[in-house]
Amino acid sequence: MNRKISKLLQPSVQLYFVILILFALASALFSIPLAVLEAVVVLILGLYTRTNGHKRRREITKYIENITGNVDVATKDTMVNSPLPMVIFRPESDDIIWTNDRFLRLTGDREHLFDAKLSSVVPGFDTRWLLEGKNECPDHITFCNRRFIVYGHLVRTGDKGSGFLATTYWVDVTELCETQDKYLASRPVMAVLLLDNYEDLMKNLTENERSAIYSEINARLDAWVADTHGMLRRVERDRYYFIFEEQYLARFIEKKFDILDTIRQVSNPSGIAATLSIGVGKDGDSFQELMQFANLSIEMALSRGGDQAVVRNQFTFEFYGGRSKETEKRTKVKSRVMANALSALVADSSQVFIMGHKSPDNDCMGAAAGVCAIARKKGVPAHIIREPGSPPAKVLMDKLGHLEEYQDCFLSPQEALLLADNRSLAVVVDTNRPEQVQSLDLVQSCNRVAVIDHHRRAATYIEGAALNYHEPYASSASELVTELLQYIADPTDLTRAEAEALLAGIVLDTKNFTMRTGGRTFEAAAFLRRAGADTAEVKKLFQNDLEGTIAKYAIIQNAKLYRDKIAIAVVDHTVGRIVAAQAADELLNIIGIDTSFVLYPDGERIFISARSMGDTNVQVILEKLGGGGNAAAAGGQIAGKSLSQVATELTQAIDQYLEG
Structure with a gap:
């Protein structure tokens, strides 16, 4: 050489x-x-x-x-004598070949580590990043109460390159990490605290009684924030601002915001307990953005019933508390709050995927069309999930599909999964149960989910939704979406077909405005009429062919009375879902019948359609069989059981309900 x-x-x-x-x-x-x-x-x-x-x-x-x-x-x-600790080892066997003195001093071993395994010396150290061709460990390594960034490279050994030697250099970044941790822990967090039942709590009280309740609430709040060294100020009679460092937020979360339970212990002379809602904003780039997050969180907490804490960061919401019973009232304020929240969610999304329950009906499809109109108003692409086959709303879906605004709007669940990204929003309408949605995989893959439903909450529920407009006292999901539209869009922003789709949903679930109707139901219908909905065109969506009409009356003919006022029709062959629902409705027109059930097989599942016009709550009955809905109209799909087994279980559930 x-x-x-x-x-x-x-x-x-x-x-x-x-x-x-x-x-x-x-x-x-x-x-x-x-x-x-x-x-x-x-x-x-x-x-x-x-x-x-x-x-x-x-x-x-x-x-x-x-x-x-x-x-x-x-x-x-x-x-x-390198200033950095060094280790040479075999990545295949994890055997240490050589270390310098600085690494030995870290371990406390003054001689050598030649006989040791690297994983035994540094527990949890994963060397796969070296085999993947990377030169830097993706995670900080905690070792001997210090934190390190590890750099390294591989060298082939042997005549034929049969093995590798890995050389690693350990850079101590403990002080840097501690500084970073201190920075993250000291970032400001903004919270808005609201006495959400202030009017009921202070109603008809003397000034002394009000002052006593205020003093007790303030004392409990002061005790809660004392250890945080934060700033708590009352800015209105029922609203407080609380600014503190982020390091204390973990403590609040760990205790599930126990201040909610503490405040609930305060009550007025009439026995009404005080309830508190908390909206927290974190990860904001400025105090203004933190306040926006906090206000959005408090609105979300109120829309979910109050008496809970909502934490909002850059990407999503987190929910805590909410133990008290939700107030059973319906106000325009809630609709406005939910409209603002949904509008913000849609505007902040890259695209919107809309789906309902399996085998969607006209109410489901009408609500989906209304959400599409909201997304179009905000300039965000929207897609409706469509199942293969012929669902009950096929006629309405085909009608919408011919519109220019709905070209390439309908997607299969698989196509939607391929398009979804981290800013996609999934909107679920006309159901609140995860097992009933058209694509649970799509719901789980989206970081943000909104639920708009009028069915009563069941045992299983779509948890962690960023927006939950759940109003069991509304006639239909289409009515709820129409109310949201009144705060987001003008009647001219809807196409005529969309207005008719929403009106068809209301007509379906109210049985031509005869069941579960209120003043706001007719207000929603009037808004849709101003938007161009033609009642004659809506009527055409419910027309039956001769075969379906004959099948409907055949079901009625086979119905049998059970416990005097309940009609149960068991059909041993597959019928259309619309036909079964219409048969259940028609049975209620018979004198002496106030509850009806229609059972029929469809593939490997047994379908149930239930209706009630009296005191019987069919939703509670079908919950025992895995179904759901509301007090007057419910349904269910039972898999893995025969028709006779389901019929027997249905009668048992009816007996349990009536005896209870």
């Missing part, structure tokens, strides 16, 4: 000597003495050059050997 280097550094003179010899031979043609003289000179020059070349090569070799030795010494000294 050294000879090669010396040859590269020494100039080649062979060509020059060849030319000189040729000149000497040429001179012999003219003068022999001159040629001999030239030959002698060339010989002397050759001997000198050779001797000098050997001397130069010895000097170069000595210099290179000196440099190489110094580099080797420097390399060894650098590894041994």
Whole structure:
């Protein structure tokens, strides 16, 4: 190796000597003495050059050997006395090959670690990042009460490259991490505290009684915030602002915001307990954004019934508390709050996926069309999930599909999953149960979910929704969406087909405005009428063919009375869902019948359609079979059981309900 280097550094003179010899031979043609003289000179020059070349090569070799030795010494000294702890190990077997003194001092071992496994010395250290070709460990490593960033690289060993050696360098970043932790822990958090039942709590009380309740509430709040060194100020009669550092938020979350239970212990002379709602904003880039997050959180807490805490960060909501019974009243304020919240969610989303329950009906599809109108108003792409086959709302879906606004709007669940990203919003309408949605995978893959439903809450529920407009006293999901539209869009923003779809949903669930109707139901219908809905076109959506009409009355003909006022029709063949629902409705037109059930098989599942116009709550009955709905209209799908088994279980559930 050294000879090669010396040859590269020494100039080649062979060509020059060849030319000189040729000149000497040429001179012999003219003068022999001159040629001999030239030959002698060339010989002397050759001997000198050779001797000098050997001397130069010895000097170069000595210099290179000196440099190489110094580099080797420097390399060894650098590894041994490196300012960074170093470890060389085999990633396949985890065997430690060599460590420098600095790493030994970290472990407290003064001799060596050659016989040890790296995983036993540094528990939890994963070396897969080296095998994946990375030069930096993706996570900080905590070792000997210090935190390190680990850098490293692989070198092949063996004649055939059969193994690897990994060299790692451990950079201590403990102080940097501690500074970062202190920064994160000291970031400001804004909270809005609201006495959500202030009017009921202070109603008909004297000034002294009000002052006593205020004092007790303030004392409990002061005790709750005392350890945080934060600032709590009352800004209105029922509203407080609370600013504190983020390090204390984890403590509140760990205790599930126990101040909610503490405040609930305060009551007025009439026995009404005080309830508190908390909206927390964190991760904001400014105090203004923190306040926006806090206000959005408090609105969300109120829309979910109050008596709970909602934490809002840059991406999502977190919910805590909510133990007290939700107030059974319906106000325009709630609709406005939910409209603002839904509008903000849609505007902050990259796209909106809308779905309802399996086998969607006209109410489900009408509500979905209304949400599409909201998304279009906000300039956000919207897609409706469509199942294969012929659902009850197929006629309405086909009608919407021909509109220019709904071109490429309908997607299968698989297509929607491919399009979903971290800013997608899933809106579930006309159901609140995860097992009934058209695509549970899509709901779970979206970071933000909104639920708009009028069915009573069942045992299973879509948890963690960013927005939950759950109003069991509304006639239909279409009515709820129509009320939201009144605060977000104008009647001219809806297409005529969308207005008719929403009106069809209301007509379906109210049985032509005869069941579960209130003043706001007709207000919603009037809004849709102003938007261009044609009642004659809506009527066409409910027309039956002759075959369906015959099937409906065949079901009625086979119905049997159970416990005097309950009609149960068991059909041993598959019928349309619309036909079964219409048969259940028609049974209520018979004198003496106030409750009806229609059972029929469809594939491997048994479907139940239930209706009531009296005191019987069919939703409670079908809950025992895995169904749901509301007091007047409910349904269920039972898998893995025969028709006779389901019929027997239904009668048992009816008996339990009536006896209870």
